[in-house]
Amino acid sequence: MDIKIALAGNPNSGKTTMFNDLTGSTQRVGNWPGVTVEKKEGRLKHDKNVIIQDLPGIYSLSPYTLEEVIARDYLLNETPDVILNIVDGSNIERNLYLTTQLLEIGCPVVVALNMIDVVRKNGDVIDVEKLSIELGCPVVVTSARQGEGTREAAEMAILQAKAHQQAGHPHVFEGPVEHAVAHIEEGIKNHVPASHLRWYSIKLFERDEKVIQQLALGHEVMAGIEDAVTTCENEMDDDAESIITNERYAYISKLMDVSVKKAPRKGNLTISDKIDRVVTNRWLALPIFAAVMVVIYFIAITTIGAIVTDFTNDTLFGEWIIAPMHGWMETIGAPLWLDGLLVDGIIGGVGAVLGFVPQMLVLFLMLAILEEVGYMARVAFIMDRIFRKFGLSGKSFIPMLIGSGCSVPGIMASRTIENERDRRMTVMTTSFIPCGAKMPIVGLIAGALFGGAWWVAPSAYFIGVAAVIVSGIILKKTKPFAGEPAPFVMELPAYHAPQVGGVLRSMWERGWSFIKRAGTVILLASIVIWFLSSYGVADGNFGMVEDMDTSILAAIGGAIAPIFAPLGFGNWQATVATVMGLVAKEEVVGVFGVLYGVSGDAMTMVEEGAFSGLAPIGAHFTMLSAYSFLLFNLLCAPCFAAMGAIRREMNSAKWTAFAIAYLCVFAYAIALIVYQLGMLFTGHGFTVATAIALVVLAFLLFMLLRPTPGRNKSKLAAARTRAAGSP
Amino acid sequence: MKTLKDAKVGDTVIVKRLHGEGVLKRRFMDMGITKGVQLTIRKVAPLGDPMEVNLRNYELSLRRADCEMIEVE
Numbered sequence: 001m002d003i004k005i006a007l008a009g010n011p012n013s014g015k016t017t018m019f020n021d022l023t024g025s026t027q028r029v030g031n032w033p034g035v036t037v038e039k040k041e042g043r044l045k046h047d048k049n050v051i052i053q054d055l056p057g058i059y060s061l062s063p064y065t066l067e068e069v070i071a072r073d074y075l076l077n078e079t080p081d082v083i084l085n086i087v088d089g090s091n092i093e094r095n096l097y098l099t100t101q102l103l104e105i106g107c108p109v110v111v112a113l114n115m116i117d118v119v120r121k122n123g124d125v126i127d128v129e130k131l132s133i134e135l136g137c138p139v140v141v142t143s144a145r146q147g148e149g150t151r152e153a154a155e156m157a158i159l160q161a162k163a164h165q166q167a168g169h170p171h172v173f174e175g176p177v178e179h180a181v182a183h184i185e186e187g188i189k190n191h192v193p194a195s196h197l198r199w200y201s202i203k204l205f206e207r208d209e210k211v212i213q214q215l216a217l218g219h220e221v222m223a224g225i226e227d228a229v230t231t232c233e234n235e236m237d238d239d240a241e242s243i244i245t246n247e248r249y250a251y252i253s254k255l256m257d258v259s260v261k262k263a264p265r266k267g268n269l270t271i272s273d274k275i276d277r278v279v280t281n282r283w284l285a286l287p288i289f290a291a292v293m294v295v296i297y298f299i300a301i302t303t304i305g306a307i308v309t310d311f312t313n314d315t316l317f318g319e320w321i322i323a324p325m326h327g328w329m330e331t332i333g334a335p336l337w338l339d340g341l342l343v344d345g346i347i348g349g350v351g352a353v354l355g356f357v358p359q360m361l362v363l364f365l366m367l368a369i370l371e372e373v374g375y376m377a378r379v380a381f382i383m384d385r386i387f388r389k390f391g392l393s394g395k396s397f398i399p400m401l402i403g404s405g406c407s408v409p410g411i412m413a414s415r416t417i418e419n420e421r422d423r424r425m426t427v428m429t430t431s432f433i434p435c436g437a438k439m440p441i442v443g444l445i446a447g448a449l450f451g452g453a454w455w456v457a458p459s460a461y462f463i464g465v466a467a468v469i470v471s472g473i474i475l476k477k478t479k480p481f482a483g484e485p486a487p488f489v490m491e492l493p494a495y496h497a498p499q500v501g502g503v504l505r506s507m508w509e510r511g512w513s514f515i516k517r518a519g520t521v522i523l524l525a526s527i528v529i530w531f532l533s534s535y536g537v538a539d540g541n542f543g544m545v546e547d548m549d550t551s552i553l554a555a556i557g558g559a560i561a562p563i564f565a566p567l568g569f570g571n572w573q574a575t576v577a578t579v580m581g582l583v584a585k586e587e588v589v590g591v592f593g594v595l596y597g598v599s600g601d602a603m604t605m606v607e608e609g610a611f612s613g614l615a616p617i618g619a620h621f622t623m624l625s626a627y628s629f630l631l632f633n634l635l636c637a638p639c640f641a642a643m644g645a646i647r648r649e650m651n652s653a654k655w656t657a658f659a660i661a662y663l664c665v666f667a668y669a670i671a672l673i674v675y676q677l678g679m680l681f682t683g684h685g686f687t688v689a690t691a692i693a694l695v696v697l698a699f700l701l702f703m704l705l706r707p708t709p710g711r712n713k714s715k716l717a718a719a720r721t722r723a724a725g726s727p
Numbered sequence: 728m729k730t731l732k733d734a735k736v737g738d739t740v741i742v743k744r745l746h747g748e749g750v751l752k753r754r755f756m757d758m759g760i761t762k763g764v765q766l767t768i769r770k771v772a773p774l775g776d777p778m779e780v781n782l783r784n785y786e787l788s789l790r791r792a793d794c795e796m797i798e799v800e
Contacts, residue, residue: 093783094759165799242745245756249764276770276779276786285773381788385774388790486749487793489758492779492786604759 003050003161005154006075008102009086010095011057011418012493014114018144019054019588022154029509032056032070036420044154052154053080059094061101063210066420066485072210076196081161082108084153089126090118090494092260093252099135100172100248104202106195108160109137109167112153117143117623118494120727122270123263130259134169145499172251173255177243177252181205183228187221193374196689205229206241261265270495272374279375285382292375293401300363301405301436308358308408317351337544340534349526353519355642358446360409361511364404370505373496377414377490384488390472391481392429393422400426400468403433404461407642410435411649412514418490421481425472427649428659429496431469437585440606441633444589447611448618449626460634467635471666474703481660481681482709484574491551518644521589525640529583532556548594553579566689567632567668568625568675578632584639592617629677635667656704673697731766731794740766740799744788747796759783760797 009015020027023042032039037056044050055074056067075083085102087095102109111131132139138156142149146210159165163497173181173693184201192200192215203211204225217225229240237244269277273554280285299305322343329339376395383394395417403410407430414426434442438460446456475481534544536551545551557572557579564570564578573595581588586603593602596616605613621629637643637660646655676693680686734740744766753766759782760766769779769786777790 060753061731062757064753089784091783094785097757097759124737239748241753242761244773245753246761249761250757270787280770280772280779281772282773284758377788381772381777382774384790385772385776453761487754488790489754489793490752490788491758492788704774 001049003082003158003159003449004045004080005044005050005161006053006080006083007054007086008053008075008083008098009057009073010088010098010493012060013057013086013088013091013095014088014144015054015057017499018114018142018150018153019052020113020502021144021147021150022504023052027509029513032253033610034652035066035070036423036649037067038649039414040487045506046151046154046579047158050154050158053078060098063208067225069210075102075107076199078087080107082110082157084157085141086114087093087111088115089113089141090115090124092126093249093256095246096252096255100170100251103167103170104199106193106197106199107167108157108165110153111135111137111138112144112149112159114142114144116141116148116157117146123260123556125262125263127259130334131255132257133561134259136170139337143567145496158566161356166195170251172543173247173316175237175246177205177247180228180232184225187224188215188217191215191217191221202244206244207231209513217497226294272495274493276378280378280381285378289379289382291395292370294364296366296370296398297401297405300359300366300402302408305362305405307698309355309360312358313351317347317355322347322351328361339706340530340544344534345530346523346627347529349523350519351526352526352641353522353644355405356408357511357515358516359406360412361507363409363413364507366505367398367416368503369498371416371506371692372496372503374493374495377492380490381492388488390469391422391476392423392472393417393419393426396422396426398687400433402429403435404464407431407433407638408514408518408645411642414508414649415510424655424659425475425481427469427646428662429468429476430487430637431642431646432471433464433636434634435585437639438634440586440589440603441581441630443606444592444602444617445630445671446612447606447609448614449621449623450610452611456630460630466667467670469565469661470700470704474700475662477703477708493523514648517648518641521644521647522640525643526583529553529580535579548576548591566676566692567628567671568679569621569629569632573620574629578636581633582637582643583639584641585633589635618674624675624678628671628678631674631681632667634670635670636664638663669696669700673700684722731789731797731799732756732758734766734768734792734794736768736778737769739765741765743800744798745796746798751793751796752784755793755797756775757789760787766799773793 007015007019019040019042022044024045025047027040030039031037040054041054044052053074055071058068058071061068061072083102085099087099099111113126113128128139128141140149140153140156140161142152142153171186181198181201184204185197188200188204189197200211207229232243233240238246262707279288301617315416325343326339329343379397380394383397387394387396398416399410399413402413410430410433411427413429414423417423417426439457442457442460446452450456532553533540533548533551535553536545538545538550548554553576554572557575561570561575562571566576573592576595577588577591580591588604589606592655598605598613598616600613602614605611643656643660646659650656650659673693675695676690680690731740742760742762744762745755745760764782767781769781771778777788778794780787780789
């Protein structure tokens with residue numbers, strides 16, 4: 001029989017390092033079902049019969065955050081054989097708060113007193129034996145970073161699991177509370193498993209909504225419980241939830257007095273404090289932040305990132321694989337369709353997936369370092385003020401910045417945001433920021449119709465940023481994002497030197513999860529588009545076609561083109577170009593060149609600024625319709641690779657569909673408003689379409705300016721409690 | 728009523744009472760902001776918000792608007 005160890009602990013307690021140290025290369029990374037929270041599982045290095053389940057980093061087992069609910073449900077429903085609780089010894093007081101809750105679950109518990117090296121360095125002394133006796137569970141001293149004690153901790157956990165040695169119940173609560181809890185235990189003992197009796201009783205005392213819902217106890221039992229709780233509340237003059245939390249911390253304070261001797265701090269400043277004095281300094285914080293971002297952008301996007309991406313796309317796939325494959329297929333006399341499917345469809349598709357990976361690895365490496373070091377938390381601290389207005393996290397800055405190079409790693413970078421709602425919002429809006437591949441489209445439009453005007457490119461960025469802000473404000477008032485905003489009560493962890501192993505592992509995990517989860521979507525989509533664009537009816541026969549004009553895609557484009565007529569570009573060429581843009585945004589330029597009969601390579605002309613050659617394209621547009629086309633292509637659904645990344649991060653088909661639909665609808669609305677109002681102001685008269693555009697604009701403004709639904713109510717409630725609280 | 732929002736950088740205050748209810752209040756308490764605990768205001772972010780507070784030997788960052796819920800003395 002396998003033994004299951006659940007790894008539980010606070011964020012920043014060294015839990016991940018411990019998990020890596022215990023499991024080595026046996027890890028499996030996935031998601032908890034239906035949510036965007038990462039799930040990691042592995043087997044013990046020295047004993048493959050032991051499964052180690054990493055739980056999300058949590059501060060408490062309250063019913064309020066997603067991570068806490070996941071951990072609770074796992075601990076109660078999946079019944080691990082033992083809980084290994086990682087406690088940061090250098091921040092022991094707050095870390096033990098979770099321990100007091102874990103001990104109530106009715107499962108064997110082993111405490112790993114981690115970061116003991118830091119404790120020693122600070123000169124503090126922790127009486128481990130005393131702590132163990134008081135808590136009623138074994139305590140093992142560890143330093144996961146240095147590999148000290150981790151094996152012993154795991155072995156102790158196995159020992160406890162085999163012995164079914166339930167953790168004792170330390171005397172956390174005072175008489176009146178214990179009295180009420182005993183009362184509740186009596187009332188519900190036939191409704192819950194005996195081992196979890198204490199846990200459920202304490203949760204019922206706290207009036208934990210999730211537990212009340214789950215147990216669905218009868219009226220009589222609930223009335224009895226309410227009675228016991230109210231009596232206790234009156235006696236202690238506080239609400240039940242506060243009583244429990246206060247007593248836990250009071251108990252820990254007492255425990256600290258007897259088991260921890262703190263060395264006097266020299267000058268009251270730790271190394272972290274000294275670093276923070278500079279890094280989050282009132283005047284220096286923003287310049288330092290800007291400098292860090294410039295370095296990341298420079299390395300991940302401009303220099304190393306661009307070099308590796310160009311190498312994989314152009315050299316590795318273009319020259320070394322695709323070209324020889326074509327030649328080889330020709331020599332063995334393979335039919336043209338097979339050559340096309342294999343080389344252009346499949347290998348081209350795989351290339352589209354893998355082309356991004358090297359750049360992503362470079363970026364993830366740097367993000368992992370920032371996280372490990374502890375700077376990410378400071379980023380949130382510095383940028384929160386700006387981003388929270390748009391329903392985003394301070395950490396959303398990084399995905400957006402990276403997104404200006406490429407949306408794919410940008411979207412993947414949202415993983416560092418701890419709140420699910422902020423994370424989803426960031427995933428949804430990151431692709432508004434024009435990525436590198438959209439720049440050729442901008443160049444094309446600017447060159448072909450605006451004579452290469454300087455302001456077109458900056459306007460693209462401006463519109464991207466505005467779209468993020470407007471969407472943030474609109475979306476945070478909608479139902480999927482509604483409700484109380486997540487509280488921003490965030491720990492600023494002490495700085496640590498990054499660890500090579502941990503950083504590399506985190507980099508690889510993210511890269512691999514992109515290949516695995518996003519890759520399939522991209523590959524399939526690439527093959528479908530390849531098929532649609534290279535097959536069609538020519539000379540009365542269905543088959544592969546030479547010109548895209550006669551392809552299925554052109555036919556489809558012709559059929560759906562009228563949809564874009566109100567935006568000013570209801571012709572099949574523009575429609576086909578937009579669809580091809582889903583493969584890769586820069587395709588739009590090449591496709592335009594081919595479809596409008598530009599002699600030569602349109603992309604090269606854009607790059608070299610040879611705008612006169614682009615005249616055949618310009619002839620089909622007005623300035624207004626071209627700008628509207630540009631707007632739509634900048635804002636609508638991103639390329640398949642980015643959609644794959646959205647799918648990966650949302651971990652839900654529904655949310656992915658919602659995100660992509662939102663992007664398309666938003667893009668359509670903006671292009672419609674700009675084109676129709678532009679037509680009106682340039683003297684083309686007031687039409688039905690103008691009226692519709694005005695209605696859409698009014699709706700957009702309404703969504704933007706309306707008060708948050710339900711906000712007034714909570715404000716009132718807050719005012720009332722305040723009034724009640726003041727003497 | 729003096730709240731944490733009124734405290735200045737460098738001040739050390741003692742929590743008297745937590746107002747409000749629900750998620751935010753529980754989160755405060757879970758992070759160790761309970762009756763009687765000592766808070767030291769370390770600094771304010773460059774844009775004026777949030778602020779950094781030291782309690783129970785660690786650093787916590789809080790939004791000013793939320794600090795209104797924390798009555799101190």
